Amino acid sequence: MKRLxxxxxxxxxxxxxxxxxxxxxxxxxxxxxxxFDRPVSAEELRDRADLPKSxxxxxxxxxxxxxxxxxxxxxxLEDGKTIYELTDPGDHHHHFVCRKCHKTERLxxxxxxxxxxxxxxxxxxxxxxVMEVYGSCEDCN
Amino acid sequence: MKRLxxxxxxxxxxxxxxxxxxxxxxxxxxxxxxxFDRPVSAEELRDRADLPKSxxxxxxxxxxxxxxxxxxxxxxLEDGKTIYELTDPGDHHHHFVCRKCHKTERLxxxxxxxxxxxxxxxxxxxxxxVMEVYGSCEDCN
DNA sequence: TTGTTATTGCAAGTTAATTGCATTAATGGG
DNA sequence: CCCATTAATGCAATTAACTTGCAATAACAA
Ligand SMILES: [Mn+2]
Ligand SMILES: [Mn+2]
Ligand SMILES: [Zn+2]
Ligand SMILES: [Zn+2]
Numbered sequence: 013m014k015r016l017x018x019x020x021x022x023x024x025x026x027x028x029x030x031x032x033x034x035x036x037x038x039x040x041x042x043x044x045x046x047x048f049d050r051p052v053s054a055e056e057l058r059d060r061a062d063l064p065k066s067x068x069x070x071x072x073x074x075x076x077x078x079x080x081x082x083x084x085x086x087x088x089l090e091d092g093k094t095i096y097e098l099t100d101p102g103d104h105h106h107h108f109v110c111r112k113c114h115k116t117e118r119l120x121x122x123x124x125x126x127x128x129x130x131x132x133x134x135x136x137x138x139x140x141x142v143m144e145v146y147g148s149c150e151d152c153n
Numbered sequence: 154m155k156r157l158x159x160x161x162x163x164x165x166x167x168x169x170x171x172x173x174x175x176x177x178x179x180x181x182x183x184x185x186x187x188x189f190d191r192p193v194s195a196e197e198l199r200d201r202a203d204l205p206k207s208x209x210x211x212x213x214x215x216x217x218x219x220x221x222x223x224x225x226x227x228x229x230l231e232d233g234k235t236i237y238e239l240t241d242p243g244d245h246h247h248h249f250v251c252r253k254c255h256k257t258e259r260l261x262x263x264x265x266x267x268x269x270x271x272x273x274x275x276x277x278x279x280x281x282x283v284m285e286v287y288g289s290c291e292d293c294n
Numbered sequence: 295t296t297g298t299t300a301t302t303g304c305a306a307g308t309t310a311a312t313t314g315c316a317t318t319a320a321t322g323g324g
Numbered sequence: 325c326c327c328a329t330t331a332a333t334g335c336a337a338t339t340a341a342c343t344t345g346c347a348a349t350a351a352c353a354a
Contacts, residue, residue, distance in 0.1 A: 136288030
């Protein structure tokens with residue numbers, strides 16, 4: 013799979029390919045996403061995008077759309093919440109995440125192949141997996 | 154670490170060691186846990202224990218206590234909910250979980266050591282991790 | 295420009311899980 | 325056994341992330 017670095021241009025074309033409309037709100041939320049170097053919550057995203065409180069629902073729907081076309085990845089936290097980051101399409105990977113500030117380091121280690129094989133052997137299909145490492149980062153200690 | 158198979162006896166002594174009281178409700182919930190061969194939700198547990206609706210909060214508090222002494226493990230689902238199972242203390246492991254029926258197979262593969270090392274190198278401390286594999290089991294297909 | 299249809303705004307709903315507080319019950323010492 | 329201490333429970337209310345319904349609006353392409 014060819015991996016293309018994300019930018020506004022590329023994302024517009026992703027939207028188009030998927031028959032999703034390029035709207036003002038989506039661009040706005042996208043721009044906000046681009047300003048972060050760590051995964052963020054929907055609320056953080058709305059605030060950074062300088063949208064009114066009521067637009068949180070639009071943020072969620074936008075995230076959903078972006079997840080659908082693979083340019084955003086959700087990262088589950090220990091407490092059940094989820095944070096989101098831009099991802100190059102097809103770039104599956106995992107993370108070290110600070111429980112407190114959500115600073116994230118890429119974890120370049122994935123057992124997808126092995127897990128998939130074992131799962132299939134057990135009769136599972138339609139397989140997905142999570143692997144995240146949580147801790148306290150230096151700054152937060 | 155010595156691993157001792159769980160039974161009612163052993164669990165009572167775990168409670169005592171941790172200065173937790175052996176109550177009727179806890180035993181009741183424990184008995185319910187023992188009847189399952191798969192992880193379950195708090196609600197399922199309350200129903201199996203034949204407790205009234207209002208006792209769901211007791212189930213949650215009991216689960217919390219059991220998590221604390223390491224005889225119960227929580228398994229996060231893709232949708233953010235959590236299911237719970239009895240675990241021998243110190244028996245850290247992961248799972249294949251059916252998204253629909255929560256049938257579970259043990260996943261005997263854990264990168265704890267490697268993850269911990271990498272995380273520490275990155276400045277993280279107080280490290281934990283999740284790794285779960287989700288799919289549709291044969292029966293649910 | 296216009297018609298179609300996706301997107302949005304707003305309000306309300308959902309639900310797993312938590313919290314506060316008064317009551318009850320387990321425990322350990324005497 | 326009895327009592328004092330304090331943890332556990334029962335009940336009601338709350339939290340908070342996320343979802344849903346629906347009417348109004350905006351994007352797109354014809
Ligand atoms: Mn990442
Ligand atoms: Mn298990
Ligand atoms: Zn941090
Ligand atoms: Zn199943």
